[in-house]
Amino acid sequence: MKGFIGEFEELVLLTVASLSTEAYGVAIKEDIEDRANRTVSIGSLHSTLTRLEEKGFIESNLGEPTNERGGRRKRIFKVTSTGQAALYKIKSLRDELWKLSNLKLAK
Amino acid sequence: MNNPKTIRPPVWPRKLLEWSCSSEIAEDLLGDVEEIFLKNIKSKTVSKAKLIYIRQCLSLVFSYAIRARRSNNKSSYSQNSISMFNNYFKTAYRSLTKQTFFSVINIAGLAVGMSVGLLAVAALVDILTVDDFHHDKDRIYRVTTQSSEYISGEGTIQLASIPEPLGYELMQGYQGIQEVVRFNKSISGSVYDEVEDLPVNGYYTDANFFKVFGYTLESGNPETALVDPFSIVLTRKSADKFFHGQNAMGKELIINNKGPYKVTGVLAPSPRSHLLFEVLGSYSTRSSEEYDQVENDWQDLGGSYAYVLIDNKASVESLKGNLSNIAQRHYSGENQGFASFSLQSISAIPMSYEFYNEIGIVWGWPAMLLFFAISLLILIPACFNYANLSISRSIMRSKEIGLRKVVGGLKQQVFMQFLVESLLTTCIALLGAVMLFLLAREEFLQMIVHGRKTFDFELDFLTGIGFVLFSVISAGIAGITPAIYFSRLSPLETLRASKRPSKLKKASVRKVLTVLQFSISLFFIMGIAIILKQYKYALNYDYGFQKENILDIKLSGVNPNRLKVELDKIPEVKSVSFSSHIPGTHEVRSSFIQLREIQDSLRVFEMFVDPAFVNNLNLKVVAGTNLPKEEALAQRAILVNKRFLKQFQIENPIDAIGKEYTIEGEIFVIHGVIKDFNFRALRETIEPFLLRSDYSKFGYANLKIASTDILGTLAKLETAWDKVAEERKFEASFLNDEIDDAMISFTNMIKIFGGLGVLSIVVSCLGLLGMVVFTVENKIKEVGVRKVMGASVTQIVVRLSGDFFKFLIYASLITTPVAYFFFDKIFLRMQHFRANIEVFEVGLSILFLFAIGLITILSQTHKAANANPADTLRYE
Numbered sequence: 001m002k003g004f005i006g007e008f009e010e011l012v013l014l015t016v017a018s019l020s021t022e023a024y025g026v027a028i029k030e031d032i033e034d035r036a037n038r039t040v041s042i043g044s045l046h047s048t049l050t051r052l053e054e055k056g057f058i059e060s061n062l063g064e065p066t067n068e069r070g071g072r073r074k075r076i077f078k079v080t081s082t083g084q085a086a087l088y089k090i091k092s093l094r095d096e097l098w099k100l101s102n103l104k105l106a107k
Numbered sequence: 108m109n110n111p112k113t114i115r116p117p118v119w120p121r122k123l124l125e126w127s128c129s130s131e132i133a134e135d136l137l138g139d140v141e142e143i144f145l146k147n148i149k150s151k152t153v154s155k156a157k158l159i160y161i162r163q164c165l166s167l168v169f170s171y172a173i174r175a176r177r178s179n180n181k182s183s184y185s186q187n188s189i190s191m192f193n194n195y196f197k198t199a200y201r202s203l204t205k206q207t208f209f210s211v212i213n214i215a216g217l218a219v220g221m222s223v224g225l226l227a228v229a230a231l232v233d234i235l236t237v238d239d240f241h242h243d244k245d246r247i248y249r250v251t252t253q254s255s256e257y258i259s260g261e262g263t264i265q266l267a268s269i270p271e272p273l274g275y276e277l278m279q280g281y282q283g284i285q286e287v288v289r290f291n292k293s294i295s296g297s298v299y300d301e302v303e304d305l306p307v308n309g310y311y312t313d314a315n316f317f318k319v320f321g322y323t324l325e326s327g328n329p330e331t332a333l334v335d336p337f338s339i340v341l342t343r344k345s346a347d348k349f350f351h352g353q354n355a356m357g358k359e360l361i362i363n364n365k366g367p368y369k370v371t372g373v374l375a376p377s378p379r380s381h382l383l384f385e386v387l388g389s390y391s392t393r394s395s396e397e398y399d400q401v402e403n404d405w406q407d408l409g410g411s412y413a414y415v416l417i418d419n420k421a422s423v424e425s426l427k428g429n430l431s432n433i434a435q436r437h438y439s440g441e442n443q444g445f446a447s448f449s450l451q452s453i454s455a456i457p458m459s460y461e462f463y464n465e466i467g468i469v470w471g472w473p474a475m476l477l478f479f480a481i482s483l484l485i486l487i488p489a490c491f492n493y494a495n496l497s498i499s500r501s502i503m504r505s506k507e508i509g510l511r512k513v514v515g516g517l518k519q520q521v522f523m524q525f526l527v528e529s530l531l532t533t534c535i536a537l538l539g540a541v542m543l544f545l546l547a548r549e550e551f552l553q554m555i556v557h558g559r560k561t562f563d564f565e566l567d568f569l570t571g572i573g574f575v576l577f578s579v580i581s582a583g584i585a586g587i588t589p590a591i592y593f594s595r596l597s598p599l600e601t602l603r604a605s606k607r608p609s610k611l612k613k614a615s616v617r618k619v620l621t622v623l624q625f626s627i628s629l630f631f632i633m634g635i636a637i638i639l640k641q642y643k644y645a646l647n648y649d650y651g652f653q654k655e656n657i658l659d660i661k662l663s664g665v666n667p668n669r670l671k672v673e674l675d676k677i678p679e680v681k682s683v684s685f686s687s688h689i690p691g692t693h694e695v696r697s698s699f700i701q702l703r704e705i706q707d708s709l710r711v712f713e714m715f716v717d718p719a720f721v722n723n724l725n726l727k728v729v730a731g732t733n734l735p736k737e738e739a740l741a742q743r744a745i746l747v748n749k750r751f752l753k754q755f756q757i758e759n760p761i762d763a764i765g766k767e768y769t770i771e772g773e774i775f776v777i778h779g780v781i782k783d784f785n786f787r788a789l790r791e792t793i794e795p796f797l798l799r800s801d802y803s804k805f806g807y808a809n810l811k812i813a814s815t816d817i818l819g820t821l822a823k824l825e826t827a828w829d830k831v832a833e834e835r836k837f838e839a840s841f842l843n844d845e846i847d848d849a850m851i852s853f854t855n856m857i858k859i860f861g862g863l864g865v866l867s868i869v870v871s872c873l874g875l876l877g878m879v880v881f882t883v884e885n886k887i888k889e890v891g892v893r894k895v896m897g898a899s900v901t902q903i904v905v906r907l908s909g910d911f912f913k914f915l916i917y918a919s920l921i922t923t924p925v926a927y928f929f930f931d932k933i934f935l936r937m938q939h940f941r942a943n944i945e946v947f948e949v950g951l952s953i954l955f956l957f958a959i960g961l962i963t964i965l966s967q968t969h970k971a972a973n974a975n976p977a978d979t980l981r982y983e
Contacts, residue, residue: 025139026146042139043166050172062135068145072138 005057005086011036012048013087016058017079024063024074025049049077057083116144117157120164127168128177136172140164191520192527199528202504209500209877213493213532216873218539219866220489221581223482225544226551226564228573230478233379233562234470236569237457240321240378243416246285247319247453248423250277250413250430251462254446268464269448270404271411273433281429283422286315290412290466294388296363298349305348307362309386310412310466311393319416320382326356327372338389339368345385346373360386368392379561381456383467405437408446412466414453423450457561468561485866488624490585492874493529495617497589499881501596508593509601522594529586530579537578541566547862554855618914621878624871625918626925629956631864633926636948638860642853644942650691650846651784652724657842658810659689660824665832667717667805673827679814680824684719685805689842690786692849709754711795713770714786715804721746721781723811730760731779734800741800744778745770751795752780775799788849789940809842872963879911879964883971890971891979903972908964915960919953 005013015031016023028049029040052058063074079087124133124140140163147156167173203210241247250273255263274289295308316322317329324332325343332340339360346355359367368388417426430448438445451459460471497504508521548564555562564570662670667685674683718734718741720726729749734741747763757763760780768775783793814820821839828837883890890903931944 025135026142029139029143041166042136042143042163043168043170043172046136046139046167046172047170050175054175069138069142072134072141074138075135 005090008044009048009052010087010090012045013052013057013079013083016077017084017087021076023077028077052083053077056080057086114148114153114156116141116160120161120168124164124168124173128173132176133167133173136167140167191523195524195527196531198507198524199531202528203531206500206503208880209496210532212873212877213496214536214539216489216492216870217533217536217581217585218543219869219873220486221533221536221540221578222543222547223485223863223866224479224577224581225540225574226547227475227478227482228577229544229548229564229570230562231475232570232573233564234457234475237379237381237561238453240380241319241453242321243319244453246417246419248415248417248426248450249453249456250274250415251449251451252408252446253449254408255444265462266408266464267462267466268408268410268412270406270408270446272405272437273448274411274413276433277413277415281426283418283426284415285418286319286416288313288316288319288414288416289390290414291390291393292410292412292466293393294362294386298360298362307345307385309384309388310382311388311390313390316387319414320380322377323375324372325375326354329372332372333387333389334391335369335371336389336392337366337368338371338392340372340374340387341370342374342385343376346370348385362386362388379563381465381467381469381561383560406442406445409464415450426450470561481863484627485863485870486581487584488620488627488867488874489870490581491620491624492870492877493532493585494588495620495874496877496881497525497529497586498592498617499878501593502885504593505596505601508596509598512596512598513602518594521596522590525590525593526582526586529589530582533578533582533585536581537574540578541574550858550862554858617878621871621874621914622917622921624867624874625915625956625960626922628864628867628871629918629922629952630926630929631860631867632955633922633949633952634860634930635857635864636952637930637944638853638856640942640944640948641938642850642857645789645850645853645940646847648785648789648940651782652690652726653811654691654724654843654846656812657724658812658824658839659842659845660808660810660828661838662806662808663832663835663838665828665835667802667808669831670808670828673831674808674810674824677820677823677827679812679820681811681813682719682723683811684723684809685717685802685807686720686809687715687801687804687806689807689845690714690724690784691842691846692788709795711751711754711797712786713797713799715801716798717741717800717802717805720798720809723809726784727782729780729782731764731777733779734798735778738800738802743773743775744800745775746779746781746798747777748781748783748793748796750783750793751797754795770799785940788846790852790938792939868959872959875911875914875960875963876967879967882910883907883967887971887974887979890974891976894972894976895980900969900972904965904968907968907971908961911960911964915957919956923949923953 011032012028015028015035019027019031025042025046029042029045032038032040032045049058049060053060057080058077059080060075060077063076065071065073121137121140124137140160143163144156144160147159151159238244249267250269252266252269253263254266271291274287277284277287278289290310290312292308292310294311296306298305298307312333314331314333316333317324323329324340327340332338339362341349341355349355349360350358355370355373358370360370361367374387415426417423427450430450434447457469458472458475459469460473462469508516511521511524544564545566552562552564660670662685671683671685674680716734718736721728721733728746731746734744734746745768749760752758752760752763755763757766763777763780766777768777781798785793786796787794810824812820824839825837828835886907890907893903893906927944927949
């Protein structure tokens with residue numbers, strides 16, 4: 001099963017989910033940069049998005065043209081049900097491991 | 108602060124992005140980068156924003172996202188383009204078969220045009236693969252010399268050779284050098300075997316020769332073959348030459364009266380190299396004998412060479428530093444700056460041209476460039492023809508193009524269609540050109556000296572690739588003009604009822620091209636006429652000595668006096684003399700001569716003859732006497748020519764008699780002065796020259812023959828020869844034949860110009876034929892109407908041919924001055940004694956061009972003029 005998700009992929013996937021209808025390239029990039037405090041190049045972001053799409057975790061379609069970017073349309077990404085399942089699976093795996101470990105959540 | 112509306116991001120990253128995948132599929136990505144840019148402009152400086160924009164675009168260009176989108180998109184796109192290409196080929200094939208006549212003209216023309224180019228390509232490939240068989244090719248370097256004083260008046264020159272002690276110095280061990288292989292040319296000379304003297308050339312070289320260079324031994328041990336003094340390694344060919352197919356190993360050879368050399372190895376046949384040798388002698392031979400003399404002679408830069416195998420490329424620089432240290436050390440005091448040394452990679456040698464004293468054969472890129480220029484001179488007209496004919500058929504094709512465009516054909520697609528068509532034509536033409544190439548290559552190889560050593564002209568893989576590339580380029584040159592022309596046609600104009608596309612009317616370019624073609628042809632025709640005249644002139648030239656009925660017999664070491672006794676017995680032999688060389692040919696030696704009182708020495712040419720020579724060849728003695736008959740006296744006597752007197756500023760020939768000169772340390776007295784005669788070939792000037800006598804130097808017997816039965820006399824001579832010469836070969840030829848043979852450059856030149864002339868005439872006549880046929884076909888109705896109205900055949904022929912006739916006239920007007928200038932001022936300067944170009948040759952060449960051109964034109968126009976108007980006008 002090609003369900004393996006990398007760290008950055010997980011980050012992107014969750015961001016797409018959190019942005020819902022506003023999930024397009026620049027928005028995702030800025031959201032990740034703000035939250036995770038790291039710089040992301042648009043090239044690597046789109047590469048990851050393309051990979052996720054190929055794995056079937058997200059789907060995309062072109063939005064309406066707007067004035068602000070030279071009349072070019074945005075590509076809006078949406079998490080599919082497969083994507084949700086994959087995210088859920090990761091989360092439950094993590095939760096399980098957190099429970100088993102003796103780590104105390106740092107305050 | 109900044110107004111975001113007015114500031115635009117740089118254009119090229121966007122272009123790059125669009126180029127890497129089409130703008131439709133990257134629309135959102137382009138939008139993203141632009142949005143980032145617009146945001147950055149508000150918060151950052153403009154230059155920083157631009158920098159980020161560029162970085163983001165580049166990150167996209169190389170990203171997986173673009174690659175994935177491109178490959179997704181390609182599946183549909185490429186299928187489409189394959190079927191499109193199928194279609195191109197189909198239409199190209201159809202148009203080729205539909206118009207067979209024009210296709211044949213095009214293909215034949217291109218085949219002829221490309222054939223010379225193929226020779227050039229094959230030569231280039233061969234030159235680039237010379238010396239490819241040394242395993243450490245990239246680590247082998249040659250030591251070269253730069254000297255400003257070696258040849259005075261030449262400025263700083265580059266020499267491939269080095270002073271001999273430098274080779275020894277390098278062998279002392281320098282950092283970075285693995286091996287040093289020295290070469291010395293002094294082994295070259297002649298091998299004396301029982302039958303004849305055989306010329307030989309080769310090198311003395313070090314024992315590690317086989318370690319550095321890729322030569323292999325057929326027999327013998329490469330480790331030890333060149334270790335001992337007087338060891339020699341032969342090539343397969345020279346082993347056959349000297350030992351007539353017997354096993355050469357262990358046999359002995361005498362070279363230049365030195366030796367015997369013992370054969371310690373025979374080389375396996377080797378690939379092509381810039382090294383040129385028949386024998387390799389061990390360098391230890393040279394060291395043991397002559398080294399003392401040359402040990403400190405850093406002034407002599409001739410004849411010695413050194414190649415080094417270095418550790419790695421990095422050591423080149425440090426080695427150069429070492430070399431300049433050596434130069435500084437040895438050229439001090441008054442010799443300061445006499446020479447410096449450098450390194451040249453072995454792979455750079457075949458294309459270099461600037462070196463004096465080359466070790467073997469080197470062609471250099473100027474020669475290649477000239478070769479390619481000449482082949483372009485033939486190729487370009489053939490490509491013109493193709494373009495010409497394609498465009499002139501545009502009336503037929505333009506409807507097709509119009510329709511293609513109307514149903515949605517893009518400009519690029521029409522462009523591609525015509526390029527594919529020309530590609531198909533050149534591919535077929537390539538087959539024909541390869542046939543011509545195969546026919547011409549033998550002839551060509553024979554014409555160039557040592558041609559076979561550098562060139563094999565094999566149709567191997569690399570050459571094949573070269574040929575295909577060359578034909579693709581030819582297709583491009585031929586097809587680009589029609590492709591541009593047709594892709595620009597407006598469908599509206601082409602589909603309007605039977606109207607000619609307007610661009611065709613101003614077809615002045617085509618006329619210029621046709622005129623140019625004929626100019627080139629005329630140039631070659633004139634070349635042939637002029638060289639033929641030179642040749643005839645040279646054949647009939649009065650050399651100043653008798654060259655008829657003189658038979659030269661090669662002595663091959665036979666005692667001259669014994670031979671003379673036998674020859675004198677034959678009644679047909681009127682007189683016998685001896686000489687060291689054959690006058691009027693290229694081989695005459697020179698030495699330095701010094702007037703006894705003056706220290707300055709002067710180079711003069713000389714020949715060794717016996718006293719009978721002067722009368723035998725009818726040389727005129729102007730003052731003094733002939734060489735004395737007594738051998739003891741004759742050895743101290745010289746005869747000089749008048750040019751010699753001029754050099755030493757002696758006004759009256761009588762005054763020269765009795766003057767004493769020093770040659771090679773011995774004193775000689777002038778006994779007589781002879782009239783100037785051409786002792787060398789006609790291309791050379793007459794230089795100071797002297798005759799002296801030395802029986803040991805004689806190479807030929809000169810016999811004056813008076814006989815009606817030459818074959819019978821030759822048989823008698825051979826019998827006489829066999830009596831004194833034991834097993835040696837009888838080699839005789841008439842003096843005037845020898846002199847004619849020395850003019851081989853003429854015959855070669857005639858062949859080259861003849862070949863090129865034929866090719867270029869064929870190409871231009873094919874082009875002309877095509878144009879005439881086309882014009883005539885288009886005017887067939889006009890001709891019909893004119894005939895009906897009462898025009899005569901002559902009037903119509905004149906009317907149809909007039910334009911083309913003008914082309915010929917323009918061509919002759921253009922070429923005559925250019926060709927005259929070229930041949931008179933440049934080409935013939937190479938020949939010192941020459942005939943001048945006269946109106947006759949020029950007129951004859953023009954006449955020839957007109958004859959060929961008119962035959963081509965009239966064959967078609969005459970046919971059209973004689974056609975029955977009832978047939979041609981039937982459909983009206």
